[in-house]
Amino acid sequence: MNEDSKALYHELITNKIIPEIKKDHDNDLTKEEIDLIGSHLDKEIEDLNQHIDNEKCTKIRKQIRLKRTKIKQYKKQINDYSGRKHKYDVQKSILKDRNSYSKTDHDATFMRMKEDHMKNGQLKPGYNLQIxxxxxxxxxxxxxxNPTDTRTMIPFLNLIQETYGHLPEYIVADAGYGSEPNYMAIIDDFNRIPLITYGMFIKDKTKKxxxxxxxxxxxxxxxxxDEYICPNNKRLGxxxxxxxxxxxGFKRDFKxxxxxxxxECPLRH
Known part of the structure; x- marks a missing residue:
């Protein structure tokens, strides 16, 4: 929709039907800008109506009507974009940083439940309970x-600290909570010791x-x-x-x- 509304705006500008309302043509149109385009089109239709009423020549009146019909088509498109833009803005405000929400309970997020009677991984709206x-x-x-345990740990630890004034010396959790942001927060921000395995811990131990x-x-x-040696005995500096x-938004550093x-590596093929 954003690309379609921008294309329509550029067409209206090119055909000099409406004045230019924004300098940056690359950004998506806002709801207010779309409504402003609609106002300009309403004014154009009103001017054409007056022109038709005042024009005596049948041939010219027919030409004006054809132009008015085209403007009305533009107006219909703009009204559609405006309604959809409002709908999407409302949905985004409900969604926030989630990937889904329930239509009947906007606070609930779709997630996989531990109890899956159908055994098909069906997503259901719910909440992630932390204890x-x-x-x-x-x-x-x-x-x-958030359905991911990883992203609940830091706010949950903040809650416990606010409640009791301090945290236990050791923070123990399963691999579902193991992540670089969590390790860094526990060590650097909370000054505690994490006893949390990382997500690949079990896989790292396999023979394969x-x-x-x-x-x-x-x-x-x-x-x-500071070099690695690859299977072809080449050195990677x-x-x-x-x-x-x-x-x-978490920054990950790499070497x-x-x-x-x-x-000429024989292992690349």
Missing amino acids: ATNSQFVLSYNVYQ YKSDIFNTQNWDYDEIN FKRYAYRHDKY LYECDDCS
């Missing part, structure tokens, strides 16, 4: 909209994973020269640092290693 315990006593609980020659985790590493932001020449 913190110590020596089998419940310390705190809360419900979250350890015997995969293309898995860089299995390559020999020369700590003195450190080239540069890099970083990438994930979709939640990039490259081989000077892989052109």
Whole structure:
């Protein structure tokens, strides 16, 4: 819809039907800008109506009517875009940073439940309940909209700290909570010790994973020269640092290693 509304706006500008209402033509039209285009088209239709009433020549009146018909078609499109834009803006405000929500309970998010009687991984609207315990006593609980346990840990720890004024020395959780942002927050922000396995912990221990020659985790590493040695016995030297932001804004730092020449590598084919 955004591309269609922009294309229509450019057509109206090119044909000099409406005045230019925005300088940056690359950005999507807002609801207010779409409504302003509609107002200009209403004014154009009104002017054409007056022109038809005042015109005596039948041939010219016919030409004006044809022009008015075209403007009315534009107006109908703009009204459609305006209604859809409003609908999508409302849906986005409900959705926020989630991927889904229930039409009957806007706070609920679609997620896979542990109880799956149909055994088909069906998604159902619900909440992610988090419970913190110590020596089998419940310390705190809360419900979250996010289906991923990983992203509930930091806000849940904040809640526990606000409630009790401090956190236990060790933060224990299963691999579903293991992530770089969580490890860093527990160590750096909460000054606690995480006892949380990472998501690949079980897979790392399998024979298949350890015997995969293309898995860089299995390559020999020369700590003195900061180089990895590939299965073809080529050395990959450190080239540069890099970083990438994930979709939640977390910055991940990387070290990039490259081989000077892989052109004759027999393992590439």
